[in-house]
Amino acid sequence: MGRTTALLIVCLAVAATGLQAGLDRVGRPGLPDGVTGNILYLRSPGVATRAALSYRSLAADVYWIRTLQHYGRTKLSDEARKPYDLLQPLLDLTTSLDPRFNVAYRFGAIFLAEDPPAGAGRPDQAIALLEKGLVAQPGKWEFAQDIGFVHYWWRHDFDSAARWFQRAADMPDAPNWLAPLAAVTLAQGGSRESARLLWQQVVAEADADWLVSQGEFRLRQLDALDQIAALETLTREYEARRGDPPASWEALVQSGALRGMPLDPDGFPYRLNPYWGTVSLDERSTLNPLPTDAGTRP
Amino acid sequence: MPAAIRIDGLTKHYTVGFWKPRPYLALDGLTLEVEQGEVFGFLGPNGAGKTTTLKLLMQLIFPTAGRAEILGRPVGDVDVRRRIGYLPEHPYFYDYLTAEELLQYFAGLFGHAPAERRARASRLLDEVGIGAERRLQLRKFSKGMLQRVGIAQALVNDPDVVFFDEPMSGLDPIGRRDIRQLILRLRDRGCTVFFSSHVLSDAEALCSRVAILSGGRLAAEGQLSELLAFSVRGWELVVSDLRDEALEHARRVGVIAGVTPLGQGRFALDLPRDSSPERVLADLTAHGAQLVSLNPLRETLEEYFVRQVAEHPATRGLDQ
Amino acid sequence: MNPSIVLQVAGSVFRESVRDRVLYNLVAFAVLLIAVSFLLGQLTAGQDVKIIKDLGLAAIGTFGLLIAVFIGVGLVWKEVEKRSIYSLLSKPVRRHEFILGKFCGLGLTLVVNVAVMSVAFYLVLGWLAWRETPEVRASWAAPATDPAMLKAVLLITVELLLVTAIALFFSTFSSPFLSVLMTVALWVIGSLSTDLRDLGTVVDAPVAAGLARGLYYILPNFSAFDVKAEVVHGVPVGAGYVALTTVYGAVYLAFVLAAAVAVFARRDFK
Numbered sequence: 001m002g003r004t005t006a007l008l009i010v011c012l013a014v015a016a017t018g019l020q021a022g023l024d025r026v027g028r029p030g031l032p033d034g035v036t037g038n039i040l041y042l043r044s045p046g047v048a049t050r051a052a053l054s055y056r057s058l059a060a061d062v063y064w065i066r067t068l069q070h071y072g073r074t075k076l077s078d079e080a081r082k083p084y085d086l087l088q089p090l091l092d093l094t095t096s097l098d099p100r101f102n103v104a105y106r107f108g109a110i111f112l113a114e115d116p117p118a119g120a121g122r123p124d125q126a127i128a129l130l131e132k133g134l135v136a137q138p139g140k141w142e143f144a145q146d147i148g149f150v151h152y153w154w155r156h157d158f159d160s161a162a163r164w165f166q167r168a169a170d171m172p173d174a175p176n177w178l179a180p181l182a183a184v185t186l187a188q189g190g191s192r193e194s195a196r197l198l199w200q201q202v203v204a205e206a207d208a209d210w211l212v213s214q215g216e217f218r219l220r221q222l223d224a225l226d227q228i229a230a231l232e233t234l235t236r237e238y239e240a241r242r243g244d245p246p247a248s249w250e251a252l253v254q255s256g257a258l259r260g261m262p263l264d265p266d267g268f269p270y271r272l273n274p275y276w277g278t279v280s281l282d283e284r285s286t287l288n289p290l291p292t293d294a295g296t297r298p
Numbered sequence: 299m300p301a302a303i304r305i306d307g308l309t310k311h312y313t314v315g316f317w318k319p320r321p322y323l324a325l326d327g328l329t330l331e332v333e334q335g336e337v338f339g340f341l342g343p344n345g346a347g348k349t350t351t352l353k354l355l356m357q358l359i360f361p362t363a364g365r366a367e368i369l370g371r372p373v374g375d376v377d378v379r380r381r382i383g384y385l386p387e388h389p390y391f392y393d394y395l396t397a398e399e400l401l402q403y404f405a406g407l408f409g410h411a412p413a414e415r416r417a418r419a420s421r422l423l424d425e426v427g428i429g430a431e432r433r434l435q436l437r438k439f440s441k442g443m444l445q446r447v448g449i450a451q452a453l454v455n456d457p458d459v460v461f462f463d464e465p466m467s468g469l470d471p472i473g474r475r476d477i478r479q480l481i482l483r484l485r486d487r488g489c490t491v492f493f494s495s496h497v498l499s500d501a502e503a504l505c506s507r508v509a510i511l512s513g514g515r516l517a518a519e520g521q522l523s524e525l526l527a528f529s530v531r532g533w534e535l536v537v538s539d540l541r542d543e544a545l546e547h548a549r550r551v552g553v554i555a556g557v558t559p560l561g562q563g564r565f566a567l568d569l570p571r572d573s574s575p576e577r578v579l580a581d582l583t584a585h586g587a588q589l590v591s592l593n594p595l596r597e598t599l600e601e602y603f604v605r606q607v608a609e610h611p612a613t614r615g616l617d618q
Numbered sequence: 619m620n621p622s623i624v625l626q627v628a629g630s631v632f633r634e635s636v637r638d639r640v641l642y643n644l645v646a647f648a649v650l651l652i653a654v655s656f657l658l659g660q661l662t663a664g665q666d667v668k669i670i671k672d673l674g675l676a677a678i679g680t681f682g683l684l685i686a687v688f689i690g691v692g693l694v695w696k697e698v699e700k701r702s703i704y705s706l707l708s709k710p711v712r713r714h715e716f717i718l719g720k721f722c723g724l725g726l727t728l729v730v731n732v733a734v735m736s737v738a739f740y741l742v743l744g745w746l747a748w749r750e751t752p753e754v755r756a757s758w759a760a761p762a763t764d765p766a767m768l769k770a771v772l773l774i775t776v777e778l779l780l781v782t783a784i785a786l787f788f789s790t791f792s793s794p795f796l797s798v799l800m801t802v803a804l805w806v807i808g809s810l811s812t813d814l815r816d817l818g819t820v821v822d823a824p825v826a827a828g829l830a831r832g833l834y835y836i837l838p839n840f841s842a843f844d845v846k847a848e849v850v851h852g853v854p855v856g857a858g859y860v861a862l863t864t865v866y867g868a869v870y871l872a873f874v875l876a877a878a879v880a881v882f883a884r885r886d887f888k
Contacts, residue, residue, distance in 0.1 A: 050810055050813065054679065054809050054840070054841065054844040054846070056847060057676075058672045058673060058676045060672075061668070061669040061673070065669075098847055100847065100851040312886075312888065353704075353887065356704070356708045357707070358703075358708075358886070360884065360886060376710050376712055377710070379708060379709060379710045379711075382708070384704070384705060384708035385705075386701060386704035386705055386708075390700050390702055391702050391705065392630070392702055394633070394634050394638065395630075395633075395634075403626065404705070404709060406626045407623060407626060407706075407709040407710060407711055408709065408710065448705065451705055455709075461708075
């Protein structure tokens with residue numbers, strides 16, 4: 001091969017690569033940016049499982065990676081509206097291709113159930129996904145526990161949550177803390193105490209770092225809620241004594257009710273509303289937004 | 299002692315044409331017998347059925363009718379193949395093997411131990427004149443070298459009967475001479491040699507008997523010299539340095555039918571069959587002429603076949 | 619049948635495949651596996667061991683399948699086309715010995731191939747496990763170097779041998795192009811064979827359903843050999859299932875080889 005030929009080959013290769021990059025920049029005609037990334041080639045799990053032949057679990061892995069990418073990309077996107085529109089079909093495909101893909105059920109349920117913008121805000125889809133997992137593996141107590149969890153945390157349906165915790169507790173190999181959890185949820189559903197119990201179990205039992213940090217985050221939120229409640233008690237007492245809420249934390253410190261500037265579990269100072277005497281998180285705090293209902297009752 | 303080869307009414311029909319299948323008679327009732335120790339020439343033009351016959355004997359194809367025996371056993375008997383060798387037409391072997399490995403592989407098929415395989419491979423490659431090339435992969439071999447390897451592999455089991463399909467094809471004149479000598483050595487060892495050729499001179503130098511095949515049928519059989527069509531009809535004498543008085547003198551010794559100047563001082567003299575060429579030649583050389591060549595004039599196989607085909611209208615396609 | 623002849627023909631097939639650089643696919647396999655295991659860690663939320671297992675087992679099967687199909691269809695065809703079979707069959711080699719030798723040779727190539735790939739596979743998994751903490755290892759559905767995966771490897775090997783036999787069968791009378799087409803088609807249908815069986819439940823045509831059911835029993839059931847998902851998730855695969863499937867594969871393979879011998883025995887080499 002002569003030098004000219006070699007040079008020609010290199011030039012053509014560079015040109016082809018450059019053109020490909022150019023094509024990428026131009027985008028497909030008539031479609032807004034980002035739309036091309038949201039194509040789902042297959043929507044039917046039945047077709048997918050047949051087309052995958054003996055490569056089903058590998059195809060499931062591919063769809064799982066696509067699920068994670070879709071979730072992560074949507075979550076990190078700058079757009080105000082985060083549709084997560086492919087989350088449910090992708091998870092459905094993943095779990096149809098590999099019905100024993102436990103992580104896909106459990107993480108997928110969390111992605112689906114979380115309120116926007118962190119998730120799709122579809123607890124119904126999360127429950128359906130976990131129930132599909134229970135059909136494939138009827139003895140999997142984790143799925144029943146997770147269904148109870150979704151009912152508890154995102155639907156605030158504490159009766160259903162208690163029922164599912166009990167079902168999970170009745171399954172073989174279920175851990176022994178599930179029965180007390182069911183009892184507490186039934187007796188004082190929605191209390192911060194049962195929520196704390198729930199998350200503490202998640203942190204103790206979770207087998208993925210991601211879930212552990214999620215649980216720790218929820219526990220910090222619960223701590224913040226406890227602290228906010230305690231601080232608001234202080235401001236109410238102050239108001240009862242002085243007629244007006246404290247104008248600032250310094251006023252509370254000077255009155256001897258506080259020893260210093262109150263910090264949330266993330267280390268940011270709490271905000272005091274001097275007009276109403278209410279307490280909230282600093283907007284820089286990562287604990288935002290605090291859950292508004294479930295587990296907020298003392 | 300059974301015949302080396304006995305062929306009895308061997309017939310092969312092929313079906314040709316995919317959309318309109320029609321029969322094609324490749325071999326038509328061939329009957330032939332070859333004694334042990336003979337060198338037998340199986341002659342005919344291309345397409346006469348020589349290769350078909352050899353493939354039938356090797357059970358590479360199966361006859362439509364008739365039967366064949368080798369050394370008194372039917373050709374289907376695998377034990378027969380322990381005692382025979384076969385060189386296919388235009389032989390081809392495995393690209394990835396060296397000549398040495400091919401022969402060792404084939405020797406192994408006869409149950410020889412590895413040491414014996416190596417010894418045989420080495421001896422046979424020497425015999426057919428393959429030198430250092432024996433360590434090259436066969437895909438690098440020329441047609442002539444493949445032909446030599448093909449002959450070596452046919453002899454790997456010291457066969458009692460060998461079948462060579464066009465052994466001279468693809469060889470240069472030296473190669474042809476080597477193979478001729480090899481066939482004569484085989485004959486001297488008592489091996490029966492059955493070879494096909496479309497070149498008459500190959501057969502002439504070697505064969506005790508020949509069979510001539512044309513259009514799938516046996517056209518003639520016997521000793522080549524006995525076959526009327528091939529007996530000598532005259533001589534062509536080519537000489538140089540021929541002077542006129544020498545020619546005049548020679549005309550008195552024997553009959554010279556014609557003189558053709560060939561250029562460069564050479565002349566071709568046409569001598570009739572009964573003109574005793576030895577005496578004419580002796581006379582000419584005595585007068586200073588130099589011998590270039592002396593060739594018998596007779597019908598060539600090609601001429602013979604042209605005449606055969608003219609005499610027997612086409613019998614190949616049964617539908618014609 | 620003379621086993622020594624079969625062995626020697628097999629040996630020549632094995633030597634040819636080695637010289638044809640067939641075993642280079644092992645390098646591709648190792649590179650693929652190692653590259654993917656480096657890349658995956660970031661992406662997969664702790665599922666990299668599962669995905670490496672899925673990928674490794676799928677690749678062992680696929681590389682083998684490519685070899686079985688693309689070399690298998692040429693095994694006999696090439697000998698006939700290049701006429702090397704002429705001199706071979708004039709030796710004391712019976713035609714069925716030739717066929718069996720060809721099969722055993724490619725079978726040996728595949729077994730060696732699968733064995734080496736499995737060793738590489740276990741090495742990569744062992745390395746992945748060694749990298750992780752005991753807590754992470756405890757969270758896996760099955761240990762990284764779970765010996766139960768050898769069951770899947772065994773069944774993949776049986777499947778590959780069956781594919782080889784089918785490719786060889788087509789090779790005895792058909793061109794490589796058509797043989798590849800037919801072998802792959804059979805493999806695809808065989809991988810979907812449970813759909814054939816269950817066609818009756820979705821189609822309201824008893825004749826078609828009956829025909830499909832008949833095909834289900836006649837065609838090779840390749841999906842039976844696929845226990846990759848089970849072993850990856852640590853679901854027990856019974857020794858009885860493995861044994862029965864292996865016997866099924868062996869019997870089917872023998873049937874295909876017998877058919878190949880029958881076709882080849884009467885074939886004319888024009």
